[in-house]
Amino acid sequence: MKAPLLSIVAGCGVWAAVLLPGYTEAAIATGLNNPTAFAVAPDGRVFVAEQGGALRVVSAAGGLLSTPVLDLAVDSAGERGLIGIALDPDFAANQYVYLYHTVPGAAGIAPHNRVTRYTLNGNTVVSGSETLVQNLEPLGATNHNGGALRFGPDGKLYVAVGENAVPLNSQDLSNRLGKILRLNPDGSTPSDNPFVGTTGASPQIWALGLRNPYQFAFDALTGRVFINDVGSNQFEEINVGGAGRNYGWPGTEGHFNPASFPAFTNPLHAYDRSGGCAITGGAFSVSNEYFFADFCNGTIRRLDLSNNSVTAFASGIPFGLVDIAFSETGDLYYLFRGTGTLVGSLYLIDFPGAAEEVPEPGPAVLSALGLAALLLRLRRR
Ligand SMILES: [Ca+2]
Secondary structure: OOHHHOOOOOOOOOOOOEEOOOOEEEEEEEEEOOEEEEEEOOOOOEEEEEOOOEEEEEOOOOOEOOOOOEEOOOOOOOOOOEEEEEEOOOHHHHOEEEEEEEEOOEOOEOOEEEEEEEEEEOOEEOOOOOEEEEEEEEOOOOOOOOOOEEEOOOOOEEEEEOOOOOHHHHHOOOOOOOEEEEEOOOOOOOOOOOOOOOOOOOOOEEEEOOOOOOEEEEOOOOOOEEEEEOOOOOEEEEEEOOOOOEOOOOOOOOOOOOOOOOOOOOOOEEEEHHHOOOEEEEEEOOOOEEEEEEOOOOEEEEEEOOOOEEEEEEEOOOOOEEEEEEOOOOOEEEEEOOEOOEOEEEEEEEOOHHHHHOOOOOOOOOOHHHHHHHHHHHHHO
16 A cells, blocks of 8 residues: 555554554544444545444545535444445446445334435435335344345345344245345346245345345455355354355354255355354455454454465454455455444555555456556556
């Protein structure tokens, strides 16, 4: 990262993550109030969702803008609230941002999660641009909402939905709880979804058998998708996404004998409570690795996808690590929710060496324009 260009927040070095030799970190923004998720724009801005409903902007130069883009009225009880964000693959042109948020209950209406699209104009929202994408099921419990939104390389909007603390929802195709949904960006259902035509099934379902898929990530280089499913009292899972796959909750948790559960797909990696308590953010590097974070023990680890071995990458981050993603320059952001006297913050871990000159492609695919820019940039070196 080009450190001199960044406005590093002074006086907030309240912890120092333990990093591998050669790696350094810096606070890019502090003062966030219970942040839950973030998205990196092609221009280097970072949009951060706060649970209470505000969408905040971290400028490309670093530093949190004082005025939110918008401030939604949400139900933020328990794990509800503004808990997911995605930028349109064509964000630079259309300025579309998609948010996953809990609509408060009202007379005759139970609280429920909703995906809404807004159009931005700079760091403000275009008045009247609010567009409903999808309303989800009425909620009972306040926990297990999922919330992550991602665009796939197919241009579809994938939505992670928790089982709302009713485990049997995850195996029930008649509702969308405990599933990954696949939608057209306008909320309509793609005709090639796996359960289109299955009697009694919601055609929006793409994968099932998940408990609380808080975050998931697409690999921009290969198109594969990994789903991080928060476990109950046994294992945190990284599952390889696939149309129609069933990841087994609540029948199984963690690895199992396939002969016993032939309908289920084993996780690629699972770890027990000695390795943390809740898997949160995941991000693919350009080097065939998958980085993943744990909420409770403040670690970011990396899964080497050439041999599925896991090694430590960062530790010593306080309780409350909620999301990670690579910057456009191939460095790694992590989002800390805040706990006690420690305020919510966005940090950036600088990757040394040549890797920092290789941009991590955007959330969907490396566009022709992006490829041209990359080639131009490499040529200039
Ligand atoms: Ca599972």
